[in-house]
Amino acid sequence: MRVRLEVPATSANLGPGYDSYGLALDIVDTLTLTVHDAAVDPDRCVEVTGESADVLPRDRSHLIMRIIGEVLESEFPDVAADLSPRLSLECVNRIPHSRGMGSSAAAVVAGIGLAAELGAWSTGAELSRDRILEIATAVEGHPDNAAPATFGGLTVSLSAPVKSWQVPVRTLETVTVLVPSFRLDTEVARGLIPAGIDHAIAADNSARAGLLVHGLSNDAQVLFEATRDQLHQEFRRSAYPDSMALVDSLRAEGLPAVISGAGPTVLVLAEDVPETLVPAGFVAQRTAIDLGGYRVSREN
Numbered sequence: 001m002r003v004r005l006e007v008p009a010t011s012a013n014l015g016p017g018y019d020s021y022g023l024a025l026d027i028v029d030t031l032t033l034t035v036h037d038a039a040v041d042p043d044r045c046v047e048v049t050g051e052s053a054d055v056l057p058r059d060r061s062h063l064i065m066r067i068i069g070e071v072l073e074s075e076f077p078d079v080a081a082d083l084s085p086r087l088s089l090e091c092v093n094r095i096p097h098s099r100g101m102g103s104s105a106a107a108v109v110a111g112i113g114l115a116a117e118l119g120a121w122s123t124g125a126e127l128s129r130d131r132i133l134e135i136a137t138a139v140e141g142h143p144d145n146a147a148p149a150t151f152g153g154l155t156v157s158l159s160a161p162v163k164s165w166q167v168p169v170r171t172l173e174t175v176t177v178l179v180p181s182f183r184l185d186t187e188v189a190r191g192l193i194p195a196g197i198d199h200a201i202a203a204d205n206s207a208r209a210g211l212l213v214h215g216l217s218n219d220a221q222v223l224f225e226a227t228r229d230q231l232h233q234e235f236r237r238s239a240y241p242d243s244m245a246l247v248d249s250l251r252a253e254g255l256p257a258v259i260s261g262a263g264p265t266v267l268v269l270a271e272d273v274p275e276t277l278v279p280a281g282f283v284a285q286r287t288a289i290d291l292g293g294y295r296v297s298r299e300n
Contacts, residue, residue: 010102015227067111098183100261105145152293
C-alpha cells in the first residue's frame, strides 16, 4: 500500500500576528509512504530529492519518519509494532529550509497525516484535522505554521487550548515571496525577542492584527497599514539585516512587505514586485495562496 501526501509551505506572523497568524502557499513537498510486505533496512528507508537532499538523513531519524513512528505508537498502538518496520519514504522537497517558510511544520504535519492515514487503513479509526493540529502544535510549540499547513488558506490560531479558525481571503489570490540564499535558525531569531513588551506596542499590534484580517478578507487597500509590526521584526533586525533592509525598501514603495515567519524570507502581500526592487541574493517567486492544506491519496 502507498500513501501520497502533498503539504504546503506556510508564512507565519504576516507582520503583527505573532505566533498566531499563518498563510498557506502553493509551494508543496510531496511525500510517498510505502508499506512493504516485510521489514525494510532501517538505515536506508528514506529517499530525498530537492531541497537539502545532501544533508537530510536516510534512516528512521528523518523527521517525518520519526513523527510517523511516534504518532503510530501514541494513537494506534495496536498496529505500530507491525507497521513501523515495514515503512519506506520518498520525499520530493520544494519548500526552502531555514528560510521562514514553515518547512519543519510541513514535515511534522506530513508525518502526522501519513500516520493518520495508516491508522485509518489498518484500524478504521480516523484522526480529525483538529487532532492533527493538536499533535503538531505539541511538537512545534505553536500553531502558526502548523494550522495553515493542516487547513490551508489564512488561519488564526490559539495555542492553549489549541484552536484554529480559517479566515476567507477575498482580496488576494497570489502573493510574492523573496527567498534569500542565506538561512537562519528559528531558535536564534526567537531568542532575540525580549520577554516583556511595552503596552503601547502591544495595543498597536493588536489593532493592526485585526485590521489585517479585514484587509485580506474585505479591503486590500489597508494591507500596508495592517502589516506594520513592532512586536518582533525590529528586535530581530541584527539576525537578518539584508532582509529587513529589503522590507524597508519595499515598504518605502508602498508595498505591504513583512518578514516571513522567523525569516529571513520576505513576504509581500501583493501579486507583483518590480524586478528593480529585488536585490542580489534574493529570488522573487509569485505563488498562489493554497486553500486546502495538506492533501492525501492512497493506492492499495
